[in-house]
Amino acid sequence: MCGIVGYIGNEQAAPIILEGLAKLEYRGYDSAGMAIFDGQKIQIKKSVGRLKVLENLTHGGEMMPGFSGIGHTRWATHGAPSDANSHPHYNPSGTIAVVHNGIIENYIPLRNKMISKGYEFKSETDTEVLAHLLDYYYKGNPIEAIAKVLHRVEGSYALGILFAQHPGQLFAVRKDSPLIVGQNDAGCFIASDVPAILKYTRTVTYVDNQEIVRLTPEGMRFFTVDEEEISKEAVTIEWDADAAEKGGYEHFMLKEIYEQPKTVTDTISPRIKDGDIVIEELKMSDEELRGIKRIHIVACGSAYHTGVTAKYVIEKLVRIPVEVDVASEFRYRDPILEEGSMVVVISQSGETADTLAALRESKARGMKVLGIVNVVGSTIAREADSVMYTWAGPEISVATTKAYSAQLVALYMLAMKLGKARGVIDEELFATLLADLRRLPEQIEFLLGQKTKIQRFANRYVGAKDIFFIGRGIDYAISLEGSLKLKEISYIHSEAYAAGELKHGTISLIEDGTLVVAVSTQPELFQKTISNIVEVKARGAFVMALTTTGNKEMDKAADYVIYIPQTNNYFTNSLAIIPLQLFGYYVAVGRGCDVDKPRNLAKSVTVE
């Protein structure tokens, strides 16, 4: 995933672009570059390394005067991070420059074709093919040239394009990769995401697939790939500016961990009306809900982990079979999607390529798809048949926390809605669940208050080599997420295991002092998990247990215990994950890791 920013207007473009790119570094940051039209020609500066390198190279943009330009911060897909592979890419005469987020899937045959026509490539990227194709098709009309290129390329793209022969214009194109445009009285903007231009305008327009935008200092015009002009609706962004800033926390991740009481409340409250749960966006009657025979949940990473939790919750509460798939596996296993099945895709960004592909595969097979998505107007949100937004606000840290928690409560509400519609959750149980749901934010707040205790414990493990997480049932799902949180930001090897499975091999890795985090929030499984704790302790493990207040036996079994408040057995993930998020965060901070931008990762993986 990469970040794109463009500007055209009556201000110097380079500083605006650099500032916008800084807000998008979470989208990828292994190299960066800019192309600015200086009145005569397009000037390009680009380099491997963080955006800071480009800022220094261009003296904050001063070395690149001009009133229109495009910029890019990269997360490498084709071609390792290098100066040559950095964007923008350009045609032989340097009169056309392009920045790209996405992947051109047929770039190899196109590259060969262009080489046969005499073009020389300076990079290993798929994007450079676009620059030469634009050159090949440009006969004086940029829209025409762009449209012809779009008919040739396959894959995903958000593009910013400059034509030196059209100095007062800037072009943007979108297919599958996110792109927005906006305007204020200083000019017009393009960006991959809202934070890049929020400082200049709250009114943005989401560019849809295969739409071309021509921007001038005075305004924007939209065209289809058939070069027909269309009109588009703008939306107003409600986020306040500091929502995309750190708000006084050291890292976005800690800020977002602490936002969870609010974001869980924001996700729950609008859907509770008169003691009932109303999910208008579901667009399904109770009768249709009763007709559902199987649910397929498909997602990636942490979103997948919420799906694993939902399987336990829905199957226990609602008695509907639930299958959970990692999105990158789903469509390649030729899934059996029968009549009466419902597909639920879960995605914070709404742009994850594997999850989007699973959505499309499901729709192609006649399935109704519900999206549980955090980013309004994202591709998954717009292509799903219905979308249940998680109102977690912009999540900047690469490691998800608040969106994960919002996804959990969205799934609980879906389960409750289904159970009630199908008559398997009676009024009394429903009322209890609703009360427990509403209590979660204050209980999360309470757990956040244990930060210092968790930080102290975490500091003991900054030097750890291996850390294992074990649990049964929902506790296994919690372990999956606890392990991912730790390893993706601290780079410590970690694995999550169904507690009963550990002894079938992996227990051989337990050595003296190995930390094992045992999650035990399901009363009917306490004894079983305690047996597993005994097993690993016998091999030298140090066991930190995460259990529910009142489970006194755990004091004797484990070496260190963190208690979470009482809630019903279905919702414990929402509480147990809080200490695990803090544990992972403080271990990573203790190791001096770049918590918000872990190496090799990006906030949304918009390539397969």
Ligand code: AGP
């Ligand atoms: C979570 O901390 C990771 N950053 C990653 O696993 C993420 O959950 C996954 O890439 C899915 O992203 P999405 O929710 O935006 O689709």
